[in-house]
């Protein structure tokens with residue numbers, strides 16, 4: 145039976161023993177121009193990611209392509225590798241510096257809830273940690289200290305949560321890293337085959353031991369990245385197609401949202417209609433003008 149007045153629930157029940165902080169009006173929240181999480185571990189991981197991409201760039205260019213005698217081979221592979229590496233880093237930057245879908249902090253005030261004009265019996269979920277009205281499918285992230293809409297997971301490698309607004313950039317980042325890893329491995333194999341019986345001094349500007357060490361390090365990095373990003377890419381595509389975030393799959397949450405086709409779900413993340421913009425980290429997908437606050441009755 146429905147109660148005559150709207151009901152309020154604290155979602156984080158384990159924290160219910162603690163008195164949640166006094167909810168202040170949302171106007172106290174400062175609107176910063178760029179989203180950036182100040183988490184030491186995440187910043188270190190993001191720097192390592194960029195460093196590893198630049199290391200791969202260095203080995204590919206200065207050990208393999210520039211000393212190569214075949215100019216066409218160097219130009220084609222150099223252009224392809226650099227373009228993919230640039231897209232990977234641009235995707236990483238956008239995944240890191242895009243608001244993943246943070247819910248306004250501290251908006252769970254009496255005045256705000258009254259202004260929503262809820263129907264009798266409607267249930268509003270409140271996050272006791274960030275004092276916000278929690279939309280359906282939002283989860284609180286302890287690193288970002290915010291509730292994030294359609295939060296998939298918090299990724300330290302992009303120093304951000306993967307949520308409704310930046311999932312496209314995260315998927316592109318994993319895809320481009322996967323492609324440059326594969327490309328660099330193929331080039332290393334060709335380089336070894338070409339230089340194995342040739343004079344090593346003509347194959348590289350570095351000494352033979354330095355060349356071998358750099359190429360082995362690149363192989364190791366390429367293999368590691370290839371495995372990690374291909375698994376991540378597959379998992380992300382699966383969760384987009386099934387419209388179920390990583391957290392929802394983990395918690396085996398009951399589906400409360402409408403089931404759509406795989407293609408519709410893809411368009412919801414990458415934009416409508418299908419175009420080359422799906423593959424561009426510079427194109428911001430239109431996530432629709434739907435009301436971000438959907439309440440569970």
Ligand SMILES: [Zn+2]
Pocket residue numbers: 271272273274275276283284285289290291
């Ligand atoms: Zn929260």
Ligand SMILES: [Zn+2]
Pocket residue numbers: 285286287288289297298299304305306
């Ligand atoms: Zn987070």
